Amino acid sequence: MIAERALKTLEFDKVRQQVAGFCTSSIGKSAIDELVPETDFDTVVALLEEMDEGLSILRVKGNVPMGGIFDVRPHAKRAQIGGMLSPMELMEIASTIRASRILRNFLEDIEAEETIQIPHFLERKEQMPILTALQHEINDCIDENGGVLDSASPALRTIRQSLRAEEAKVRQKLESLIRGSNAAKMLSDAIITIRNDRFVIPVKQEYRGHYGGIVHDQSSSGQTLFIEPDAVVQANNEVQRLKVKEQAEIERILLALSAKVEEVAHDLFVLVGLLGEIDVILAKGKYGQANKCTMPKMNKEGYTKLVRARHPLLPIDEAVPNTIEFGRDITAIVITGPNTGGKTVTLKTVGLCTMMAQSGLPVPALDGSELAVFEQIFADIGDEQSIEQSLSTFSSHMVNIVDILSKFDDRSLVLFDELGAGTDPQEGAALAISILDEVVGYGARVMATTHYPELKAYGYNRPSVVNASVEFDVETLSPTYRLLIGVPGRSNAFEISKRLGLGDHIINQAKSFTGTDRHEVESMIASLEQSRLQSEREADEAHELLEEAAELKAQLEERVRVYDEKKDNLEKKAKDKARRIVEEAKAEAEKIITELREMQKNASRIVKEHELIDAKKRLEEAAPKEENKVLKKAVAERERSQNLKVGDEVKVISYGQKGTILEKVGEHEWVVQIGILKMKLDESDLQYIKPEKEKPTRAMANVKNRNSHVKLELDLRGERYEDALLRTEKYLDDALLANYPRVSIIHGKGTGALRQGIQQYLKTHKRVKSFRYGEAGEGGFGVTVVELK
Template identity: 40%
Template sequence: MNRKILKTLEYSKIKDKIHRFLTTTMGEDALRRLGPSNSPFLIQKRLNETDDGFHLYRIKDGIPVPRLSDVTIYLKRLNINASLNGPELAKVGKILVSTSALIRFFEHLRNNGVHFERLYQIIEAFSDIPAVSKLLRRSIDEDGNILDGASHELYGLRKRLTDIDSKIRSQMDRYLNGKNAKYLNGSELTVRDGSYVIPIKASAKNHFGGIVHDQSASGETLFVEPAKMISLDNYYRRTKLEERNEEHRILVNLSKTLRPYQKDIIRNTKVLGHLDLINAMAHYAYVSRSTKPTVSKKNWVNLKQARHPLIDLHKVVPNDIKIGEKYRAIVITGPNTGGKTITIKTLGLLQLMGQSGMFIPADEGSQIGVFDDIFADIGDDQSIEQNLSTFSSHMDNIVDIMHHITPHSLVLLDEVGSGTDPNEGAALAISILDAIGKINSMVVATTHYPELKTYGYDHPGTINASMEFNFKTLKPTYHLILGVPGQSNGLNIAKRLGLDQSIIDEAKSLTSNKSQNINNMITQLTKQTHYARYDAKHLRHELWAATKLHHELASAFDDYKKHQHSLNLQAKERANRMVNEIKKRANHIIDDLHRKEKAVGNAPVKENELMNDKGKLNSLQQNVHLKHNHVLTKAKEAKALHPGDDVYVKPYGQRGVLITHLNSKHQWEVQIGILKMAISDGDLKKIKPTKPKHSYTMVKRASSSVVPPTLDLRGMRYDAAMEKLDKYIDSALLSDYAQVTIIHGKGTGALRKGVISYLKRNKRVKSFQYSPPNAGGNGSTIVKFK
């Protein structure tokens, strides 16, 4: 890109905004070198990097790059066998520490499944040198001071210096506070020329001896190092010199250690600067509400609700700007200060930003082209370059542009052909646009000339546009209207401002009917476009709301499906447990039948006993069709039941007839053969009555010695029932039953309590419990014997 366009469109001000978010001098250098590219591959790569940074900013507040200084110039001195000083080594150490920290940071993100297009590849360029980093941390602090642990020799020397200093202070303290204090002019220990001295009176100079290092302005006080302290001070100085020599040796050795890793560390600094720039560009994109544009392979531009990035977010008016797909030239007409210049600057600046890898202040789905260069002739008072205000300056600029444009260039012309006679200016503007059209460059031009409105209609690949004007407020709205040329507003404005109607009428008579008709047509088009834009905005909002609702419903449905799958698994697990339990109970019933057959020999088992056992087996059957709604099915069946209906009794697998609805809400008295039983309505299913058949029934009486497995005490008085219960239990024990069922009914509960009390007292009873709900519930009790 030519440097002139960067200055004209104030590209540097965008970089200044990004600069605020940088933390390293390497990042500052990377920002200085950043500029628009005309390589689609490089542009897409940069946009992907900014997108990665933007994503990371939202989830982790950005890349944790600390404040760092560039150490490249220091490391290059290692090539001439120079040594680095403490502060320089400290900065190198900070680079290495930051490198290791970022490697761990991104490794954690990778392990947690965070996806990036580019950042992981950038991190792979890092060279982690933990041994050197550890050595520097042990030897140099953050301010560049050499630490005691840098070497054993240094540790010993510094310990010796501390001891010598302690001895000197102790001895000097005796001078200050001992019997010689009367010869002193103060009691403070001071330092002169690196030696501790005491302030003595000038008259007592010979009393102490030693070396005079300084005297007061009046000459009454001498700062003397006593003779007895000279040898100790010399010892301290010799040790201090040894310390400096050891520190120099340490710095030399550390520099030698760094020398083999010079290229690796320099590469690390560049990667850190690159990450810092990505971080800053992502941060700026966030605060400016910018989005990632797509890069058009056909060089088409489609900016949705584009905003100029240097205008306040709360004041800027967004506009849709399209060029390339259906037309390669736009002619914008409209009043002064209506926003024409800002519009073409917005197009040019957003292209520069996008081709630099920056997000652009426009809505999602915006598209940029890839231009080999962008040229502009913007010379009114809104331009940066005020010297482009005369016609000759305009022409010089346009001549230069015409020498450099290609079919892949974008040209921005503000008030093309202005500054000369209107007729000549309009003709010249049309000729310039024709010349640019022959080269097939894209061009956006602003003008006041009405002749160019006709040009926009007559030339293929060219479209008219205008800046909307509000006639009620007599102010521009700054909205760009594509397809509609700007109208002449002078007479309308003059009328609304109160100019005499006769003057207005006279002016209209001097204008051609054709011009008036064109203005009227433009007025109608402007109104229609205004309403269309309003409807489009409303529909966009509704589409956004509908899309948001769709995503929320889709997410909720996914959660529902997951929950449903989980419930199905739980239901199947419960069903498996129930099946295992039912198998155990079924085996127990079968064993009970075998025992009965053995007990009675060849005698047939009574019908009611078989019915009871068959009912127990049938009650074990479970409905495993989870998809059926049992609640609704049972509710419908219950409503259809009436006395006299033929029903199927599920627990017993028998037909029966409803007699009456019992006091309980869900209990019916059912006639099953010769037996009457209380059955829950959930265990009944209405069936069609069968036609009566003439048949003969043969009944065989079983031996009276057979004891049934069920005792029915319902309807008996309490005392008689307890006597019969006692005899029945004895008979059941003699028949070697493992368990029996006592039917005592629900009623008032007195008979049930008596049965329970009896069973508790009987030592032969192992356990007892109420029957299952589908077999009588608390109206009967199952008794197990020891």
């Protein structure tokens, strides 16, 4: 169990508040308020897996139907002790049951689609009690606004019908009074109103005796009395009697429904608990989406690696990300440097991210982050001076540190802020070193910040400790908040003073007061900082190049995949067509042979010469013919590609781009110019492109048009689909050469398959401007009229 003091010190409650804002029900918000880090490894892993499932659902589906859920556990508990639930409470129970049914159907749909795996959600779905019958019973009696319906029982319907009839009688009598000849004079207003649940009329004070009856109220001025005239007293009494009877019947209905709720009270407790858990998981996922968080990998070895982690409570655009790694060979990080540099923020980032991960929350860091599951987390951060206990800042820190030293072990994360501060610098530094030795010696994971320069050497003398600092920009005189691990912090007092205008002679004299060793250490630290910055810049450039290469590789792989898929499809179609042609040829040949055999058997009949000639011709025609012009063209181009030469225009298959051959550099390699790029490519990756012929002029086209025999229409009726496409392709080429602006393709109505195929081809033709069905006089749906460009 993580100590409450550490949760408060690291402001974990503020993280919980942010997550609770993404809950859709009060159940989930209450559960988030009680959220604490878990210390069991398997439990933490399960919590993170649940959260990751929630993130997957949100990514795929965008949202999850969680509306209409109420915490109905108090209602169920009151029903268990025999209490009568109100209509609104019953309505909340029905709404919650309905919401659970919708959510269950939603999860079942995801399970059926099999697009994502959500075992934890499906396990909870299976545990949800099905209470649809109770929902229907409540909805049959209670409306959405919490009112009891007339249809709740036959008795209630009868009572309300009588009640409405009696109220109508009372209104009718009162309306006759307010429409009387003297009503305008004696009434303050010609209206019927209600006082004390009875119908009354407003009568002026001076005419109170005219109507008789009972005075139920008067205006604030006393000039108007609200009187129930004698003429309606009995009718009003009947109305009241029916209302009492109505209320009794309503109570009977509510008690009956409450008894139904009591029967399934335990199931309602289970259902609400499961819905609350799902709401919490989804809230964690939504928080992760909104704050660009990721799920870290967890370990038991105390190893922490946060990749470009941000402080969870700082705005995304303001927080400076840092990469922090320790916990294996290095078990402690000591951050030195001046105030306001971000040392404390770094400590809190590590502590909060660890707590968040152990609570099943994603952390504000990049993919590849890894965190340990600690049994205890301790934090001594901030000024906790206690006036009541008369303790100084140093004393209050020591009280906390003494408590930490009495409880920590090798499964603990310990965070010290300004260790040893608030006392004599020499003694404080000595205490800080001793405390660090104690904690590091026991194998705990430690991060500490300090002002003391003596601790800069601490990391060099201990193999499991590393120095770190927060970068300071001397040019702008401000911290950059970037953590530099392996580089101790250095004093920037001389540089800052010089930038602010302090004289060089004063600065040089001040430097003479510092020891030679100190000056050498400062120079070493400055050199380390420069080396670190240079390596980081080079690493960033390498990372960008790697990302570009990965993106290009993905694009190339996708293009190869599409190419292979198209190739496989074309091969399959070609094989299918060849098999069909062969089968047709065999069938025709068998038919002809059968006929010849019949002629042979019938020896008495003389076989005429023309019959033999006809049979021979049919056999020749039955033989498969190479009629795939596209295939011929592809083969010819492929053969041509083996005889490439400089200047040829080619298509680079792997890139899908056109280029020009510049030179030959190997037996099968060529240098190709693609746009502004020159690339060395293998001959197998090149496809020869035949040069386009010069387009004929209009005059040439007119001459050809006069001498050509191209018709204005193409009749494809009775043609097979493949043959029809080939004829259409050739016909459009001829029509374009003949300079026809419009042609007609006759495909007939039939099943519509040929029509659809022709129109699909027209959509892809570059020289087809538009096409439409023929008009009534042009052939209707059996003809497609094509506009050429």
